[in-house]
Amino acid sequence: MDELYREYLLDHYKNPKNFGEIKNPDIYKHDSNPLCGDDIEIFAKIDDKTERIKDIRFKGHGCVICIASASILMGELEGKKLKDAQKMQTKDMLNLLGIELTPTRVKCMMLPLKAVQKGIIDYETNKIGQKSIGDKNE
């Protein structure tokens, strides 16, 4: 069996975990990889006090690596602190997936994480924006 297309990755690809939408999400991010057309939407609910991810889901289409990566990542991120999610890097994803990849395929794998991280930045910037508007009103 091909190392890259191990059974568990194919399972994630065919039956991805946390696939779907969340209504009124605190984080929504759409991102795509123009090279191969992979396309991912991320939805997440955040616990404001603990700054942890309460619930996270994704939608989209892509290759085995991209979709399996998203599916595995969603499980990893549930309950995680936002700042820890922001710290995740390529090597963490490679460890989670348990494979080695060529540079182009690394991009497929990283698309979901990058979308999440961009979404967190949006979320935090919005929070700062709201606070400063609040400050002005006080």
Added chain:
Amino acid sequence: MKQDFPLLEKNKDLAYLDNAATTQKPRVVIDKLKNFYENNNANTHRSIYHLSENATKMMFDARNTFAKFMNTESRNIIFSKNATEGINLIANSLERTFVFSNEDNIVTTEIEHHSNFLPWQQLCNRLGVEFRVVPYDLKKQDIGKISKYVDENTKIVAFTAMSNVTGLLIDVKEQILDVRKKNKNAIIIIDATQYVAHKRLNVRDWDADFIVFSAHKIYGLTGVGIIYGKTRFLEKIEPFLYGGNMISSVAIEHSEWADIPEKFEAGTMDAAGIIASAESINYLQNDFKKRMVIEEKLKEYALKRLRTISGLEIIGHNNGKKYGPIISFKIKGIHPHDLATICDRHNVCIRSGHHCAQPFMSKLGVPATSRVSIAFYNNTKDIDKLIDAINDAKKILKV
């Protein structure tokens, strides 16, 4: 014929089927490059010692080779970095030379490579000129008559002679005749990047004002592009790049440009690359017809075998139109990237992606396709390996 190509000779098990991206290089071309640097290296057009004069002469001969290949004169051949730079040169030079108004329009097609799309789109945006894109008809799998989109306000018409996605051949001669009937002044630019490796390019046959292609897709080296231009346009239009060698005189207030083609070749050119690339033309010209017959037969063989695979859909190649040896396809349940990775495991090189033609991909309704592109050095064994790899991908991915 693989024995003429060192990379293929060294990798006997390799099925290289990504020739539309770049072709492999024949030994004679690589030898020429090495020989130039070992025996002839000097800056061209600069000095009068014999080494430089000799390099200049080699460059002159190379230009002549490309000119003869296209049935034109040396002064009508400009060298650039690649076809992309060639089209950017033409677009920028035309913009600097002619007056455009917001009543004008520029016409291109939906099947263009981004390199023959973006320069025109951006020029239109800058100048407030209407950007007209001839649509691809999904039913007919063709672009139809370009002249339908041309009127008396059309300034530029730019289109490809062969699609880099589906291999569709455009009848350039007929299209240009039709365009000229509606507007005899429109400047016509042809992207021959895919065409030139598979069909005879005769500039007198087409009557285009400009034609561009890249040497590396026709067994030459990367870093060398070829622009053909009609004399009256080359004489008239402003240069694109300014600097060394492209001048006749420079003063603080005013400068004069060199004669064509040097007017468009600022700075030290890739002389070694140009000289070696001309060798690829000499190589290709040997038995050109025989080689094209081989490609045509291989294309038919590939189509026949691909059609036996269930769930595989070929884009085009069944509408009575002519096609070059490029085949794009999709397979239900398999992402092109996964297919390309599994093909690679079988030592089969195919392309997956949008092929730098996103507007065309959008029309086809797919983010990406798998693409096989054939050169005369391929053989039926390469195609058989491809078919085995596709069947293996279906097995691995359980579709």
